[in-house]
Amino acid sequence: MTPPPKREREAGEPQVVLLEKRGQFLVGQPFFEPGQQISIGKPPAKARPGKLALVATPGARSRNSRAKVLRLLGSPEIARNVVEALMLDRGLRRRFPKTVLAAAESAREHPHPEPGRRDLRELTTFTIDPSSAKDFDDAISAEKLSESRTRIWVHIADVSAYVRPGDPVDREARRRATSVYVPGAVEPMLPEALSNDACSLVPGKDRLAVTAELEFEGAKLVSSSFYRSTIRSDMRLSYEDVDQIFAGERKAEDPWAEPLAAAREVSAQRDEARRAGGAALAIESVEPEFSFDKQGHVADSVASIQTESHRLIEHLMIAANEAVAALCMEKSLPTLYRIHERPESESVERLLDQLASLGVATPATPEHLSSSEAAEVVAAASLAVDEHVKRTGVARMGLTYLVLRSLRQARYSPDNLGHAGLGLANYCHFTSPIRRYPDLLCHRALLSAVGCDEQAPRADELEEIAVWTSERERDAIRTERIADSIAGTFLLERRLFERGPEKPFEGEVTGLIGAGIFISFDGGAHEGFLPVRRIKGDWWDLNEQGTIMTGNKSGSTIRFGDRLQVKVDRLDKARGRVDLVLAEEEPAR
Numbered sequence: 001m002t003p004p005p006k007r008e009r010e011a012g013e014p015q016v017v018l019l020e021k022r023g024q025f026l027v028g029q030p031f032f033e034p035g036q037q038i039s040i041g042k043p044p045a046k047a048r049p050g051k052l053a054l055v056a057t058p059g060a061r062s063r064n065s066r067a068k069v070l071r072l073l074g075s076p077e078i079a080r081n082v083v084e085a086l087m088l089d090r091g092l093r094r095r096f097p098k099t100v101l102a103a104a105e106s107a108r109e110h111p112h113p114e115p116g117r118r119d120l121r122e123l124t125t126f127t128i129d130p131s132s133a134k135d136f137d138d139a140i141s142a143e144k145l146s147e148s149r150t151r152i153w154v155h156i157a158d159v160s161a162y163v164r165p166g167d168p169v170d171r172e173a174r175r176r177a178t179s180v181y182v183p184g185a186v187e188p189m190l191p192e193a194l195s196n197d198a199c200s201l202v203p204g205k206d207r208l209a210v211t212a213e214l215e216f217e218g219a220k221l222v223s224s225s226f227y228r229s230t231i232r233s234d235m236r237l238s239y240e241d242v243d244q245i246f247a248g249e250r251k252a253e254d255p256w257a258e259p260l261a262a263a264r265e266v267s268a269q270r271d272e273a274r275r276a277g278g279a280a281l282a283i284e285s286v287e288p289e290f291s292f293d294k295q296g297h298v299a300d301s302v303a304s305i306q307t308e309s310h311r312l313i314e315h316l317m318i319a320a321n322e323a324v325a326a327l328c329m330e331k332s333l334p335t336l337y338r339i340h341e342r343p344e345s346e347s348v349e350r351l352l353d354q355l356a357s358l359g360v361a362t363p364a365t366p367e368h369l370s371s372s373e374a375a376e377v378v379a380a381a382s383l384a385v386d387e388h389v390k391r392t393g394v395a396r397m398g399l400t401y402l403v404l405r406s407l408r409q410a411r412y413s414p415d416n417l418g419h420a421g422l423g424l425a426n427y428c429h430f431t432s433p434i435r436r437y438p439d440l441l442c443h444r445a446l447l448s449a450v451g452c453d454e455q456a457p458r459a460d461e462l463e464e465i466a467v468w469t470s471e472r473e474r475d476a477i478r479t480e481r482i483a484d485s486i487a488g489t490f491l492l493e494r495r496l497f498e499r500g501p502e503k504p505f506e507g508e509v510t511g512l513i514g515a516g517i518f519i520s521f522d523g524g525a526h527e528g529f530l531p532v533r534r535i536k537g538d539w540w541d542l543n544e545q546g547t548i549m550t551g552n553k554s555g556s557t558i559r560f561g562d563r564l565q566v567k568v569d570r571l572d573k574a575r576g577r578v579d580l581v582l583a584e585e586e587p588a589r
Contacts, residue, residue: 041066080296177472182483242309335445395561485576528578
């Protein structure tokens with residue numbers, strides 16, 4: 001909701017500039033953030049003013065004062081070019097070294113042998129992923145054992161069979177730490193030969209997997225076992241496919257119809273148990289999914305909303321992650337846990353004060369909150385927010401933001417401190433080794449403990465890796481959010497052209513700071529900022545809770561969830577920022 005912090009750039013680090021003509025020479029103006037003009041050395045023949053370029057600036061010890069053009073990136077009026085430029089500007093390589101590509105090709109043809117690998121190719125198996133997915137980390141099998149008992153197999157791509165400790169692919173995967181997903185592009189952790197081919201659990205192909213075999217009595221996990229396997233997916237389903245089946249709009253087909261129904265039943269029972277237990281947060285997020293035309297312009301955006309099909313996969317993946325973490329704890333295995341420490345009592349008390357100021361019913365609390373009580377209170381508050389939004393139909397984004405602000409950030413650690421957000425004592429990331437390095441480490445730890453030919457991670461390296469992968473994850477999230485904002489701003493420019501700039505949008509207040517108001521508009525497709533200085537005729541004060549603005553003269557209020565008619569005042573496509581004015585005010589054009 002607030003702008004991301006300015007990225008610290010090291011001396012000599014490449015950055016993206018907009019080329020401009022100064023007399024007979026080309027110069028570069030930093031494109032994504034303010035900065036000093038950069039003198040360009042001998043440019044490539046195709047370099048032109050008004051185009052984007054990646055340049056290497058001279059280091060502090062360099063005698064050369066001019067920057068070198070590394071890549072020409074095209075017009076800043078094309079969204080795909082700007083998103084690509086952003087990734088490069090934020091330090092993503094966009095290419096793998098030749099040695100890494102060669103090692104990946106070799107590994108694809110010669111995976112590490114495992115004599116005890118179980119053959120599960122006759123077991124009915126399916127995947128459920130976004131329709132745009134190319135790398136399939138996980139697949140599901142399921143069968144009913146009795147009226148109350150169900151066996152679920154969670155199959156995860158056996159990346160550890162292809163990426164061996166210390167090899168070129170492993171070193172590069174550790175450096176990248178995570179895949180980065182932006183509109184229309186991805187910076188993968190692993191080369192395509194592995195991520196989109198050998199390790200991807202595509203239908204109809206034999207694939208190496210690590211299987212978590214989980215047995216449930218209702219919602220309760222009663223037994224688990226883990227082993228390497230060979231599987232063959234029978235069907236690739238999208239979330240949309242499964243939601244249509246659950247809604248009765250499409251018929252599930254054999255042989256995967258019964259396993260899907262069994263998996264659905266376990267997921268529903270675990271969802272009900274989670275809500276009844278009250279220890280886990282109830283938070284729903286909405287993510288935009290952008291499409292592009294052939295020229296690289298943003299064509300459309302669809303809000304990705306969590307549905308029953310998403311929850312089915314989420315609950316089964318959480319169960320597998322929890323079971324792996326429990327085994328690692330039981331056997332004292334060196335690995336990385338996914339931890340989410342309990343919130344500070346002061347943050348929780350402020351959250352309750354904020355919610356109360358907006359008329360949201362809040363849970364009763366003791367006079368002095370302990371850390372364990374604070375976590376339970378936040379979980380109860382998140383349920384209260386969910387119920388309030390369902391009843392009133394407004395303020396989901398803003399209230400969810402308040403809940404998230406009260407929490408600490410989840411991170412990786414070699415010490416198991418529990419996951420407060422999920423209400424779990426044991427938790428790790430195991431289910432996405434194609435795109436997250438900590439998951440690959442968990443695979444190695446797990447397999448070393450169950451008799452497979454695998455080396456556990458070195459305990460003396462885990463603290464450093466935990467810090468690094470946590471930092472890389474946070475940086476990836478920032479990059480993804482900025483890229484979403486940029487793509488959204490390009491789409492908004494198109495919308496304004498098609499509908500006319502003077503036609504107002506209905507917006508909803510999602511956040512307040514002293515300088516102004518954050519507003520989601522156009523059905524939640526866009527977010528902009530309305531500076532209070534642009535609201536004429538009054539002075540506005542923000543209350544102590546940061547949830548309500550009051551006009552000094554009029555006594556009028558603006559609060560979270562209020563509906564306002566707004567117009568777009570200014571677009572900054574390079575930064576993905578939108579300035580708004582009230583519909584009755586004139587935009588400063």
